[in-house]
Every structure is written in structure tokens, then in C-alpha cells.
Amino acid sequence: MVNTTALADSDQPENPIPVIETLEEEQPPAEIQEPEEMPTQEPQETSESPEPEESPTAEPVIEESPEPTEEVFSEETDNSSIQNDERKTIVCHLTSSPTNPFEEIEVANPSVLDAHLAHGDWIVDANNPCPPLQADEPTPLPQPTATLQPTATLQPTPTLPVQPDITGSIEFTTGDYSICQLTPTTITATVRVSLPEGVTARLQTSYYIVNPPNKFSPTTYWVYNNVSDGDEITVQGLWPGVDPGDSVVEIHFGARLSYPENGIDTELDTAGLDVYWYPWVCNLPTATPTVPTPTPTATLATPTVTPTEPAPTPTPLPDPQDLETSYFCAGDGVQFSVFNPNAYAVAFDWQSLDDPSQNGSGSVPAGESLMFFKGPVGTNNVRVSWLLPNETPMSVDATNGSDFCIDEEVTPTPTATQPSGSNPTPTQPSESNPTPTATQPAGPAVTPDPGDPPSITTIQEDPLPTLAPPAAGGDPGALIPVTGGDFSAGSLAHQLFLNLGLVFLGMAFVLNGVTNRMAKSK
Structure with a gap:
């Protein structure tokens, strides 16, 4: 439902002053200046007016009143103009008449409609009817006399109605805010009403697009009668989106709280809410060139389906393994190498932890080793870094610890020299046979039966060679008598x-x- 805005002060009808020169001058100025806004009441004919009573304050001049112009007051003219122009809107107009504060009029000019809505008038529909008109008392025409002359001091002064002593306020539940919404969407805004207990008022909300200029929209109004304290009214508005080249996008929600009484719509409070976008809120979308889709003109042949062979299933690679480091002594230093146990080459970086200036990189083939650093004599610490196939960083440290690759000097020990000569070969006498020895197997003691013969176990052992007696005339040589060897x-x-x-x-x-x-x- 479209809402109202306020009518300009210049469009408000003033209290009529009795002037007898013409009947047209007795009509409200708004109806004379805007002939298209024809009132629904029929003009009062002069012949139907009752006999005027003599006014004690005014002496009208005797002048002949002309007949009313049919072009302005003809009912046929009003009906034909309404039927020929379907754009006319019926508005409930707030008048200053104490007997008829509301009046239905038809408005066709959009600027005049906006002025009526700004004044507090509203568009008549099923939910917002205009109160019925009351028959005005006929205004008595003064009896024309030649001697009466009106004076400025006797002009009636209009009495202004007393303003109601009522306070109220409205506010949007959120303040102004920015939004990074590049495509069109719907924005909602909620108005909260604050009024004294038991008092109802009228709430008017509005919405329109402020920027960019090429998307500016007329104001849309909503009217809510009989709102009370604590009511929350939610309205919706279109967010136009952000296009390439826009420097600002903004929409505005407005609200007006008023208290109508005695034909006067007293404003109690107003509120506003702005939703906006600037380039600093978020990046501007890049314009995408639109390429027209070519329309085929020739008759397409029936496609032939060619069977395709299924794609081979890739063999998953084994899990990657860590590089292995080792070292060995090489002359006057320590040589470090790296071994790659994977089925693919691995690129690596190395760095000496003792001297970071010594660093480098290399690539070790699959299943091979590569020497990459030779350190001085002493403890060396080296770090090797590489990346797994999934870009995961890995590293391993290598050190030779206390293995300095330095051999200690050993004093040679003098060795005994075997005296020259030949020792006689010992001979085993043929009659020397070992004597078997009876042994008792381990176990619990067993009492032998007197009738059984004793059991004897013979253990064969290799006899130790014994030396034969030395020859009488030969060199005895060196003998070791301890072992007998x-x-x-x-x-x-x-x-x-x-x-x-x-x-x-x-x-x-x-x-x-x-x-x-x-x-x-x-």
C-alpha cells in the first residue's frame, strides 16, 4: 500500500470569506487553481440557498452574482474527465473545516499527489477508507443593500484548533550501515514505535533508491493506522546491486509518526535509515564481456556415438619415505651423504648448523646416494630439507657426534721371537688307551637291588695329546707344561x-x- 507525504502550506484551503461579487470567488482556492482535482460534492446552487440573515459585522455591497460556470461545476464534465483519465487517484484530503475534516478528491498530477501525501493525506482503498462527509450547513448569502460596506476590521479571524498534548517517538532497530552485496536483493528495515499507554497514532514509512543516479526510483509509501506503544513494523526495499563503474550505491528508508485529531495530522517524530556501498567496502566486480552464442543455421547431422575405452586406473604410488643420511671419514674431514629410498628423484636443500654460510642444494636419484657436504675434523651437524609430493615440508638432521675420525697413536708392543730349530713331534704310544670311567647320572638316589648287576655308563672323550719323552740327542725346544699343548x-x-x-x-x-x-x- 502506497503511503502519504505532507501537503504544502500553499495548497491548504483557507476559511472562506463571504464576498458577493461572484460565486466562483466563494469556492476554495485549491479547487480554482487545480481544475483537474474535482470535488465529489456538487456545487451549491444560488437558488437553493436560504434567505441570508443579516450579519451584524459585515455590510455587503449590492452586486449581481453571475451564474456558476458549468465548465467547473458540471457533473457531466466531472464524470467524463474521470472516465477518460484512468490515472487519477482518489485521495482522502484533510481540510480545515470543523464539520467536514475529511474530503475525497481525485488527483491526476503526480507532483500534486506527492504534495497531498506529504501534507498527511492518504490514498483511499479498502483498508484505509475516508470518513463519510457531513452535510455542511448552507452558508447564508447576505441581503444585498446599497448602503452596507465591508471594513477590514470586521473580517473574521480563523480559530486554530488546539494541538494535542501527546508525545511519541520512532526509531529503526538498526542504524545506517554498509553492505557488500554486489547482486540485487531485498533489504528489510524494522521501525519500533513508542507512545503513551492507551494512545494510538498513524505510522507512515517510505523507501526509495538514492544512488546511483541511473537507478533512482520514486518514493514508495506505506501507511499503518492505529499503531500503539511497542509495535514493530517491518518494511522491505530492493537493493539494486553494484555494477562496474558505480562509485556509490545507496537506498533510504524513512518513517513518520503522527497523531490525527480535529482534522490536523500532528507530527510526533521522524526517523531514517541509509544502507550504502562504497568502493572501500569491498572490491568492485570486474565487467565480463558477453559473447553472443552463435546460432547454427545449417541442419546438424545425427551424431554417431563412438564407444570410448575406459581410462586406465592410475596405480597409486607407495607412501613417500624419508631421506636417510650417513657419514664416513675421508682423509682430513667428515663426508656426509644422503640416500633416497623412494622410487622417484627428490630435490633437497642442506645447511650446516654449525656454520649457516655453508649450504647448498641437490637432487638425489631414486634408490641412490649422493655426497653433498664435507666437514672439518670434529663434530659436524647438518640439516637436510625436502618436500613430499603433497608439498609437506620434511627435514632430517645428521651429526657425527664424537667420532672425530682421528686415530689415537698406539705404541707397538714387542713380540717374542720363536727360537729356531725343530721340535720333535710328539708320538702317541700305541698302548695308551683311555680307561673308561663309570659315572652315575644325575637324579634322585636309587638303592640298587642286590640281585641286579651294577650299571656302568661309558663316556667317550677325546684324549688330550701328551708329549713323549724328549729324545736323548735332540734339542728339546720350548714346551708349555701347563696345558700340555x-x-x-x-x-x-x-x-x-x-x-x-x-x-x-x-x-x-x-x-x-x-x-x-x-x-x-x-
Whole structure:
């Protein structure tokens, strides 16, 4: 339902002053200036007026009143004009008459309609009827006399109605706010009413698009009669959206609370709400060129369905494994390497944690190792970093700890030299056989039966060789009497290999000592 706005002061009818020159001058000025706004009442004919009573305050001049113009007051003219113009709107107009405060009029000009709505008039419909008119008392015409002359001091002064002593207020439940809504949508606004207890008033709400200028819309009104304290009225308005090139988008909601009484619509309070968008609220949408879809003109052939082979199912790769680091001694330092256990090459970065300036990168092939850093003698800490196939960062640290790759100098121990000569080979006498020994198996004691023969268990053991008595004329050699083993006999090859091994061991110690001394001197 479209609502009302206030009528300008210049459009309000004033109290008529009796003037006898013409009947047209007795009509309200609004009806003379706007002939299209024809009142629904028929003009009062002069012949129907009763005999005027003599006014004690005014002396009218005797002048002949002309007949009313049929063009203005003809009922046929009014009906034909209404039928020919369907855009006319019936408005309930607030008059200043104490007997008929409301009057239905027809308005066709939009600017005049806005002025009536701003004055407090409203559009008549089923929910907002206009109160019925009351028959005005006929205004008596003064008896024309030649001697009466009106004076300015006797002009009647209109009496203004007393303004009602009522207060009220309205407010929107939210204040002005920005919105990042690039497409058109519906925005709602809620008005809260505050009035004294038991008092009802009239609420008028409005909405229109303020910006951009190319989307400006006329104001839409809603009227709610008999609102009371605590009522919340929700209205809706269209958000036009944001287009490329817009610098500001804004819509406005308005509200007016009034108290109609004695033909006067007294304004109690007003409120407003702005919803807006600026480029700083959110990014402006980028214009997308519209490419017209080509319309085929030729007759399309029936498509032939070609069977397609199913796509091969990709074999999932095994879970990625971490790189493995190791080190080994290399001359005068520690050499670090990395091993890749995956089925694909892995690119990595490395950095010395002891000296960050030493860093680099490399790529280790699948299933291979790659040496990437050689540190000095001492403890070295290295970090290796790489990315998994899903871009997850990984790293591993490597260190040689206390393994400094330095061999300690060992003092060679002198070895005993086997005396030359041949030791006699011990001979086993043929008659020396071991004597079997009877043993009792472990277990609980068993009392033997006197009638059974004793059980004897024979354990075969390898007898230890014993040395034969030395020959009378030979060199006895070196004997070890503790164990009874014979180490005097040995081949020449065995002694040669033993001596060569000792020689090479000595040379190794000497070379190791020289290498360590050279490393320390650097």
C-alpha cells in the first residue's frame, strides 16, 4: 500500500470569506487553481440557498452574482474527465473545516499527489477508507443593500484548533550501515514505535533508491493506522546491486509518526535509515564481456556415438619415505651423504648448523646416494630439507657426534721371537688307551637291588695329546707344561706369515702417526 507525504502550506484551503461579487470567488482556492482535482460534492446552487440573515459585522455591497460556470461545476464534465483519465487517484484530503475534516478528491498530477501525501493525506482503498462527509450547513448569502460596506476590521479571524498534548517517538532497530552485496536483493528495515499507554497514532514509512543516479526510483509509501506503544513494523526495499563503474550505491528508508485529531495530522517524530556501498567496502566486480552464442543455421547431422575405452586406473604410488643420511671419514674431514629410498628423484636443500654460510642444494636419484657436504675434523651437524609430493615440508638432521675420525697413536708392543730349530713331534704310544670311567647320572638316589648287576655308563672323550719323552740327542725346544699343548712344531710358511703380519702392522702404525701429525700441523 502506497503511503502519504505532507501537503504544502500553499495548497491548504483557507476559511472562506463571504464576498458577493461572484460565486466562483466563494469556492476554495485549491479547487480554482487545480481544475483537474474535482470535488465529489456538487456545487451549491444560488437558488437553493436560504434567505441570508443579516450579519451584524459585515455590510455587503449590492452586486449581481453571475451564474456558476458549468465548465467547473458540471457533473457531466466531472464524470467524463474521470472516465477518460484512468490515472487519477482518489485521495482522502484533510481540510480545515470543523464539520467536514475529511474530503475525497481525485488527483491526476503526480507532483500534486506527492504534495497531498506529504501534507498527511492518504490514498483511499479498502483498508484505509475516508470518513463519510457531513452535510455542511448552507452558508447564508447576505441581503444585498446599497448602503452596507465591508471594513477590514470586521473580517473574521480563523480559530486554530488546539494541538494535542501527546508525545511519541520512532526509531529503526538498526542504524545506517554498509553492505557488500554486489547482486540485487531485498533489504528489510524494522521501525519500533513508542507512545503513551492507551494512545494510538498513524505510522507512515517510505523507501526509495538514492544512488546511483541511473537507478533512482520514486518514493514508495506505506501507511499503518492505529499503531500503539511497542509495535514493530517491518518494511522491505530492493537493493539494486553494484555494477562496474558505480562509485556509490545507496537506498533510504524513512518513517513518520503522527497523531490525527480535529482534522490536523500532528507530527510526533521522524526517523531514517541509509544502507550504502562504497568502493572501500569491498572490491568492485570486474565487467565480463558477453559473447553472443552463435546460432547454427545449417541442419546438424545425427551424431554417431563412438564407444570410448575406459581410462586406465592410475596405480597409486607407495607412501613417500624419508631421506636417510650417513657419514664416513675421508682423509682430513667428515663426508656426509644422503640416500633416497623412494622410487622417484627428490630435490633437497642442506645447511650446516654449525656454520649457516655453508649450504647448498641437490637432487638425489631414486634408490641412490649422493655426497653433498664435507666437514672439518670434529663434530659436524647438518640439516637436510625436502618436500613430499603433497608439498609437506620434511627435514632430517645428521651429526657425527664424537667420532672425530682421528686415530689415537698406539705404541707397538714387542713380540717374542720363536727360537729356531725343530721340535720333535710328539708320538702317541700305541698302548695308551683311555680307561673308561663309570659315572652315575644325575637324579634322585636309587638303592640298587642286590640281585641286579651294577650299571656302568661309558663316556667317550677325546684324549688330550701328551708329549713323549724328549729324545736323548735332540734339542728339546720350548714346551708349555701347563696345558700340555705342543707349540714347538711349526712350519716355515706359518712363521713367515706371522712375521710379515707384524711388519705390516708396524708400518700401519707409523703411517697413521705421520698422517695424524700432518693433520694437526695444518
